[in-house]
Amino acid sequence: MRLVEIPAPDFDLDKTLDSGQVFHWEKVGDGFVGAIGDLAVYVEQRGDVLKVRCGAMPARSPRPPLPRIVGRYFALDHSLAEIRDSFPRDPAMNAARDSCRGLRIIRQPKWECLATFICSSMKQVAHIRQISVALRKRFGEQRRIGNQLVYSFPAAARVAQASRKELLECKLGYRAKNLRATARHVSSGQADLEAWSTLSDAELRKQLCALPGVGPKIANCVMLFAYERLRAFPIDVWIERVLRQRYFPRRKKMTARRLREFSETYFGENGGYAQQYLFHHARTGERRSKSTSTSTNRNKSMDQRARGRDGLSAALG
């Protein structure tokens, strides 16, 4: 089958798909298969080029050509050089900037992103993957690409009519209730996710947080990954750890509130990108050091040395 080539300079597909923003892509051969909306897609990277193909489409309303769809989804139009340049200059950020070259914040469909992040609460990445795939397999539409099967994310109306038992079988636990309640809000039109695109950041956050199962962290994820609000700075335990260790090493009582205020101003107009880079850098660094060391004490002492070296908190007040 023919592969379409798309120029993709300054892009790293592996990092982008492994950075905790999207959970359903699966490694196959030299690339990944997944769904962009209801289109099944295979994508692999060869240097500065993406090679892609899509599954057969049911005859339906006309859609843009594949390179447009893929380029938009992976945000190949974001000017990464400018974004990197807008990050603050400090040791933690500099390290993250260097190690995450080519990582992009992608543009996900709104309902799919919202629903997936409701499922993410209190879960780790491996878990979220399973839930996301289970929901797709059970309620989504099956598409074939090559000899792979991929599943689109089910519409809100479909999730709204799922039984509690069905959702529990997708390992949602107590999230089932929230997901179904939010699905009802969305499918009834009471929550109009598309119309919210025109709201200010503050208004959008308020609307999202009013949905069951959505608090500030998940609202910021959805703003960043589905609404292209590149300032939004989700604070999860990883980022909180990074902020405390690298930016406020000697401040014992930095409240969550102060951390939030700091992150909203210090990282600037592309704070969400900065967050994603810090997050991915911390996670991959941790994975590496865990797999290459047998002692957890070694990691602790490294952290302590890093804290001692970093004199940023005094400068930042």
Next chain:
DNA sequence: CTCCAGGGATGAT
């Protein structure tokens, strides 16, 4: 403000 629910992958032993 604090405490807790809830559960499966993951890493440590």
Next chain:
DNA sequence: ATCATCCATGGA
């Protein structure tokens, strides 16, 4: 094989 750890939201 067992045991501890990870995690966001919402409600008491």
